[in-house]
Every structure is written in structure tokens, then in C-alpha cells.
Amino acid sequence: MTIPEFKKHWTSLGIGMVWLFILLWPLLGVKPEGLEVASTFNVWWRIAVGCSFILFLYQLNKIGTFNFISRPASAVAGNIKKASSTVPVAIWFVVGLACAGLIPQFAGRYAQDVAINCMIYVCLGLGLNVVVGLAGMLDLGYIAFYGIGAYTYALLSVQFQLSFWICLPISAAAAGFGAWLIGYCSMRMRGDYLAIVTLGFAEIVRMVLNNWMSLTNGPNGVTGIKAPGVYWFDFTNGMTLEHIWLKKLSLIYYVVLLLVAFTIIAVYRLQHSRTGRAWEAIREDETAAEVMGVPTFYMKLLAYCTGACFGGMAGAFYAARMRFVSPESFTFLESAMVLSMVVLGGMGSIPGVILGALALIALPEIFRDFELYRMLVFGGVMTLMMLFRPQGILPAKRTMRAGKD
Numbered sequence: 001m002t003i004p005e006f007k008k009h010w011t012s013l014g015i016g017m018v019w020l021f022i023l024l025w026p027l028l029g030v031k032p033e034g035l036e037v038a039s040t041f042n043v044w045w046r047i048a049v050g051c052s053f054i055l056f057l058y059q060l061n062k063i064g065t066f067n068f069i070s071r072p073a074s075a076v077a078g079n080i081k082k083a084s085s086t087v088p089v090a091i092w093f094v095v096g097l098a099c100a101g102l103i104p105q106f107a108g109r110y111a112q113d114v115a116i117n118c119m120i121y122v123c124l125g126l127g128l129n130v131v132v133g134l135a136g137m138l139d140l141g142y143i144a145f146y147g148i149g150a151y152t153y154a155l156l157s158v159q160f161q162l163s164f165w166i167c168l169p170i171s172a173a174a175a176g177f178g179a180w181l182i183g184y185c186s187m188r189m190r191g192d193y194l195a196i197v198t199l200g201f202a203e204i205v206r207m208v209l210n211n212w213m214s215l216t217n218g219p220n221g222v223t224g225i226k227a228p229g230v231y232w233f234d235f236t237n238g239m240t241l242e243h244i245w246l247k248k249l250s251l252i253y254y255v256v257l258l259l260v261a262f263t264i265i266a267v268y269r270l271q272h273s274r275t276g277r278a279w280e281a282i283r284e285d286e287t288a289a290e291v292m293g294v295p296t297f298y299m300k301l302l303a304y305c306t307g308a309c310f311g312g313m314a315g316a317f318y319a320a321r322m323r324f325v326s327p328e329s330f331t332f333l334e335s336a337m338v339l340s341m342v343v344l345g346g347m348g349s350i351p352g353v354i355l356g357a358l359a360l361i362a363l364p365e366i367f368r369d370f371e372l373y374r375m376l377v378f379g380g381v382m383t384l385m386m387l388f389r390p391q392g393i394l395p396a397k398r399t400m401r402a403g404k405d
Contacts, residue, residue: 006059013055017048089268097261104250112249116321118361119256120314125341125353126267127310132339133347133396134276135303136283138195140335141202145175145308147209147330149315154222154325155215164228164320168313175312176305178205183304187297190286202335210327221326228255228320252321259317263310268350270306279303280348344385346392355393 021044028040060066084092103115124146131139149171156162156170186197209216216222228246246252270276278299281289290296319325337360345356364378385393 009055009059013051017044017051020044020047093264097257100257100260101254104253109249112253114362114365116249116253116256118357119260120318121338121341121357121361122260122354123256123263123314123317124311124338125345125357126263126350127307127314128338129307129342129348129350129353130267130270130279130303130310131307132342133349133353134271134279134283135300136279136286137300137304138191139198139304139307140195140332140339141198141200141205142307142311142338143330143332143335144198144202144205145179145311146315146318146334147205147325147327148175148178148308149312150319150325150329151209151216151222151315152312153316154225154319157226157319158222158224161226164226164316168316171316172309172312175315176309179305179308180301183301187300187304199332199335202330202332206327206330209330216327219327221324222319223324225319225323225325227323228252256317256321259313263313264350267310271348271350275299275302283348340382344382344392346395348396349392349394352392352394352396359393 021040024044025037025040028043061070100115104112107115124142127145128139128142131137131142152171152174153164153167156167157164162170182197182201186194189197210219212218226245230244230246231241232244233241246255278289278294281292281294282296282299286296318329341356341360342353343356344359345354346352360378367377
């Protein structure tokens with residue numbers, strides 16, 4: 001590393017620390033008696049020391065100080081990666097599913113609740129991954145299909161007393177139909193224009209749910225939603241079928257685990273099908289794909305409706321789990337959160353989306369003791385990820401190869 005690069009790094013760090021202090025002062029220094037510098041400075045100097053130490057280690061690594069550690073470690077990591085690649089994907093999937101199935105046996109109620117939230121967002125992230133990661137369409141209103149699925153099951157359960165398992169495909173179909181309505185009019189748009197249209201559609205759905213009092217009960221929401229139920233053999237007085245409501249958190253956990261497994265298999269099969277390759281061709285270059293004979297309009301519409309179906313299923317489960325839905329659960333912030341999971345984990349990558357959901361849902365719960373600063377850390381980590389690893393935590397293999405080429 002040359003001396004100008006050395007100075008440039010420390011100058012950038014100094015400017016960044018000054019800006020951080022300017023941002024922290026209004027957040028931490030505003031007190032009823034006026035502005036206070038001490039509390040802000042106590043937080044700021046710890047961050048400054050930590051960042052300086054990290055930069056110092058980075059510069060030592062650039063000049064080769066840690067080669068005696070990094071070279072053997074990279075060799076071991078390469079061997080592990082090579083060995084793991086020889087194991088079929090199905091084996092890893094079964095092992096991961098088995099490990100996830102053991103969580104209720106060893107974790108408490110709070111951990112189960114967090115795990116259920118994570119898996120709901122895994123379903124949403126994988127659905128949006130079809131639209132954004134595979135087909136390359138920026139969708140800022142994906143949460144609308146989540147709301148459509150939730151309200152479809154809520155109304156069918158309350159008004160017609162239909163079972164959750166019957167309403168699950170109906171909710172997916174309702175969300176897919178809503179995607180078809182908006183997509184048929186907007187799939188010829190690209191980039192920012194499509195993003196604005198989807199954002200507007202999400203706000204329209206939220207306003208309809210909030211104001212249609214006779215159907216959705218407006219801002220008061222829908223209550224009295226039935227939990228999922230199953231029939232089980234009862235051998236008390238001979239062999240009879242008994243209906244059991246799955247109200248315990250551990251039983252609800254296995255329902256969403258089943259949905260996650262179905263979603264992962266479905267998205268994986270779609271991604272490695274001819275349809276998935278057509279979506280990826282549209283993502284890379286829509287004009288070239290159309291010239292090569294790909295019906296881009298219908299393929300984009302299919303991707304949009306397919307992603308919406310997964311969102312509708314996740315919404316139906318959310319309504320069954322909470323047994324209450326209201327329009328406040330389907331705001332733009334939720335769409336931004338799901339999109340962040342896809343981008344952070346790696347667009348087009350199923351394991352990446354799962355890691356992104358865990359990072360954005362589970363980690364804030366782990367650091368709940370640092371409630372005042374965790375969103376600040378969250379924003380900083382997202383910024384660093386986009387600067388130093390824009391392809392995501394675990395990008396898709398074909399995407400990584402294309403980037404290297």
C-alpha cells in the first residue's frame with residue numbers, strides 16, 4: 001500500500017467521523033434542558049476508536065502482515081467449499097429442514113416466535129426474489145399481495161368458516177389475480193417507472209383495506225380468524241378422527257416450516273427450469289432476450305404473478321397465526337424490508353434470501369438490549385454491504401460467474 005492510499009483512507013475516515021458526530025448530536029444530545037455534548041461524545045468516541053482499529057487492521061492486511069494466517073485459512077475454506085459442493089443440494093435441504101424442525105424442542109416461546117417471523121419473511125423474500133432476483137423487475141409494492149392473501153383468508157374464515165388449508169390456495173390465487181390486473185397494464189414499463197406503478201398499487205390496496213368498512217371493517221381490522229386445524233387419529237374409544245386446532249406456538253411453527261419448504265422447492269424448480277432461464281435472460285438484457293424469441297411481456301407477467309402467489313400464501317398464514325389483520329400491517333416499510341432482504345442476501349440466490357431474512361429479523365432481536373442504537377448500526381451495516389459487497393452475502397452462482405467474466 002502506497003503512502004497516498006494510506007493518507008486517503010485516514011482522511012476519509014476522519015471526514016466520516018465528523019459527519020457521524022453531526023448526525024448523532026441531534027439524535028442523542030437533544031435534552032429537555034437543551035443541547036448536550038457529553039452523551040453524544042461518549043458514544044461517538046467508542047465508534048471512532050472501533051473504526052480506527054478496523055482500518056488499521058485492514059491496512060496491515062493489505063501489506064501482507066497477516067499472510068501467515070490468511071493463506072492457510074483461505075486454503076482450508078477452499079477445501080471445505082469444494083467438499084461441500086460434492087454433496088447434492090437435496091441432502092443439504094433435508095439436513096437444514098431437520099435442524100429447523102428441532103428448534104421447538106430446544107427453544108423457548110420467544111425464540112419460536114422470532115423463528116416464525118423469520119420464516120414468514122423467508123416466504124416473502126423468496127416470492128419477491130422471483131420478481132426482482134430472477135426477472136430483474138424492481139417491485140416496491142410487493143407487500144400489497146401479502147395483504148391481499150391475509151384479508152382473503154380472514155374474510156373467508158370469518159364469513160364462511162372455511163378451513164385454512166382450503167383457503168391457502170385461494171389466497172395465493174387472489175394475490176396472483178391482483179398481480180395479473182396490475183401487471184397486464186404495467187409490465188411494458190421498465191426500471192423506475194415500474195417501481196412507481198407498483199408502489200402506487202400497494203398504496204391503493206392499503207387505502208381500500210382501510211376505507212372499505214362494510215367488507216374489511218376499515219382500520220379496526222378483522223378479528224375472530226380461525227387458526228389452522230388438522231384431523232388426527234384418536235384411539236381412546238376405538239379409532240376415530242379428531243379435529244385439532246393448531247393454536248400452540250410449536251404447532252404453528254411446523255405449519256410455517258411446511259410452507260417454507262414448499263416455497264424453497266417451488267422457487268428452486270422454477271429457477272432451474274426453462275422459464276427461470278428465460279427470466280434470467282430478461283434480467284440481463286430484455287432487448288436481447290426478445291430478439292432471441294423470449295416472449296418478454298408474458299414472461300414478466302408470469303414472474304410477477306408467481307411472486308405474488310407466494311406472498312399471498314405468506315399473508316394467509318400471517319392471518320391464521322395472528323387471528324387478526326389490519327391495514328397497518330401492510331405499509332411501504334414492509335415492502336422496503338423484504339426488498340432489503342433480497343438485495344442484502346443476494347438477488348437470485350435462495351440461500352442468500354434466507355440469510356438476508358435472518359439478518360434483518362433475527363439479529364435486531366438478538367441486539368434488543370441496544371435498542372437506542374440498533375437501527376443506527378443496521379443502517380451502517382447496510383451501507384457497508386452495498387459499498388464492499390454489492391452482490392450480497394451469498395449471491396447466486398451464475399451471477400457470481402457472470403460478474404467475474
